[in-house]
Amino acid sequence: MERILIKETGRRSGEKVKLAGWVRSIRSHGKIIFFDLRDASGVAQIVFTPKDNEELYEKAKEVRPEWVVEIEGEVKERPEGMQNQGIETGNMEIKAFVLNVFSQAKTIPFPIDTDGYEINEKNRLEHRYVDIRRPRIKRNLEARHKAIKFMRDFLVNEGFIEVETPVLTKSTPEGARDFVVPSRNYSGKFYALPQSPQQYKQLLMVAGVEKYFQVARCFRDEDPRGDRQPEFTQMDIEVAFWEQKEILDLVERLHADLIKELFPGKKIMKSPFPVLTYKEAMEKYGTDRPDIRKDKNDADELAFCFVVDFPMFEYKEGDKRWGAMHNPFTRPQTEDIEEIKNNKESVLAHQYDLVLNGQEIAGGALRSYKPDILEAVFESLGYSKEEIKKQFGHLLQSFEYGVPPHGGIGFGLDRFLAVVLNEPSIREVIAFPKTGDNKDLMMDSPSDVSKEQLKELHLKIEKNEKE
């Protein structure tokens, strides 16, 4: 007999079927035992009665919640009044004639039939493989899968191609610290994990891949702070020859279509998405991530807005010098070299963010591709020729072989999913998140490595004084 999915039992009345799954709960009514059996597709009610098969009934009595079992039985309509209209299989029950135990289970460390917000998060993350059985987390992972699939299909349909860029790459300054990977073959040398595929996607534009995207893993070694993860997923996009307007239009259509298709219960507050300048946002809301909802408690309202016209430069009080607000490759709105050098406080950039309910969920820019503009920006920022060459040499060199005007955007998928799934933390929409302080509690990572490994990597651990 071939196994079928539990959800199929709803239309198999009278048939003999084989099912497999986890025993969600067990009830006894007089001399009858009921299992709620759960597989990835649904839940079915299984019935054991002693008068039909005493031996089987005794076996069923031994079973405990979360055991994994296989059942053979006959699908029957439930008696009038015993039906559960709430679920797909609620009109049926399976009268068992075979019970096969695959594996037993200890009492699980916490209940999984609640939302789980009330459970200590450390406990949940240590036993994430149990926590994922919780319907809320399972729903989140499925919604994540569907949203990413939708975005991929949308972009492919628009003529984009996905290109994988390296994870073992080179240290570059992008605002946060890099994670680095020591090389065994080259003593004292390191790879860096990418903070984003920024430079590779610009190189792909030089290479003539005009419409690039990638669901890319990004890595930032930041100090534990708020709702962050050391690795996160970005929908990364770059296009050649497009204007800013075309990019924003693509981003808006993508999000509007996705919400309509996958989250029909949500309503988008305003379409087309309002566009605020950075100046307007700061003056009216005091932030460049404005929450423009009237009713901040309405979780079903999605208030998207674009923030544009960011300043090109900002004065870094700490360093007492001018820095790029985004990065030096962002294209200024002016091509007047003197203005770039002498009016740093007023130069605007072709930089844009997408904000949703007060969260920045995407950010991007058009890139500079003209040598004189890039040079003026680097000079304004006080870079020496040597620093420029060291940090951006390969990208600037590539521009010498025919660079198209280009620009792009990156969406933080974790943040977006947390908002549309009404989750308070991005950890709720990631299968195996780390804690706020970068630990994997389930795997017990980071962890020690052997002396031999360290030796092969030409490394020695130095304890800091304070430790």
Next chain:
Amino acid sequence: MERILIKETGRRSGEKVKLAGWVRSIRSHGKIIFFDLRDASGVAQIVFTPKDNEELYEKAKEVRPEWVVEIEGEVKERPEGMQNQGIETGNMEIKAFVLNVFSQAKTIPFPIDTDGYEINEKNRLEHRYVDIRRPRIKRNLEARHKAIKFMRDFLVNEGFIEVETPVLTKSTPEGARDFVVPSRNYSGKFYALPQSPQQYKQLLMVAGVEKYFQVARCFRDEDPRGDRQPEFTQMDIEVAFWEQKEILDLVERLHADLIKELFPGKKIMKSPFPVLTYKEAMEKYGTDRPDIRKDKNDADELAFCFVVDFPMFEYKEGDKRWGAMHNPFTRPQTEDIEEIKNNKESVLAHQYDLVLNGQEIAGGALRSYKPDILEAVFESLGYSKEEIKKQFGHLLQSFEYGVPPHGGIGFGLDRFLAVVLNEPSIREVIAFPKTGDNKDLMMDSPSDVSKEQLKELHLKIEKNEKE
């Protein structure tokens, strides 16, 4: 005027259009200049004549190959006899009235209108952003994108969901060396990059995600040898409650459908794919990756075959002890504990490979999930209780909460694509490959990190004696 793609010019006769792209080549015939203009969609012939616009003609004379330009012009049918039936746009030419230069280009370091096999590979990789303009590499990246998209859609259609697993994870023994990532927050501790998502996908089975897949980045710090990369892409699959036969059937349908859809010029030698036991393969071909083609020179013949029934154990001459041929979690074909312990040389495993033209392109196994079998295997391999706990503790612990029978497979996408695209090396099907000795020549990686970075990571570099 809105820009259109070059391929669209084929059906825009008489219209005024705007195009942008790279100048592939320039020819002068008497007083007429022709550009072949290339964008991601195709190539168009642009015409400049002095009698129409002297200034424009003079400007066009300055242009050199690989400059990036924008053209406005009128699409016209080419004169009889001047048509090029070989390409989509070959009946048209564009009579230019605007020429706008976005960027100039130096002479590119090598020709891109050839296959490129004759060019020094170091040169190609240093300037990969130019090399990707080569039609062969562009075709490879597009084919890669399409193949992965096809596999994703196929699996989603079969009810699978894609789940992202961490890249910053824990060191585990999987046959090769791990790349490790020092933690800044936890002095002396390291993350490891996954050799595959093996443990996470098994944990997802415990979590009740019954049909998992992921296009996963995998990392192995191996000694430079042959056609390998330190990072590679694996289509990773795991299912609960499936038999070996069901997994092989899925794998076969996936590959057969993909070839039919995306590589219709290829012919699959035999369907259903032949199934050889490990013993048969070794006896008949002397290898477990047999190339069963009659004519090894026929590049369009795809000879898929499965190799099954691998030995569970193998005697490692070097270590003078028994090891697992695949890994200790592979399910033996017998459940007889005494046989597992005492007849190691004859126990077979539920392990299987997919071989294509002599290359292993996928490998997988059913997993042990019964505690007594796992224990017998560990004992046979001579693991101490402590080692077991240290290396597999979290996975074995998860099995205590209800583990389903499960198994899976991983496809090496780079290898598969190299075979179906007739490429001699996987480097030809990867956008930004590293060299055989793990260097990124374009980015100059691995590279030095600063003293400050090392200090933050609690590390000191130790030069080996021999250096």
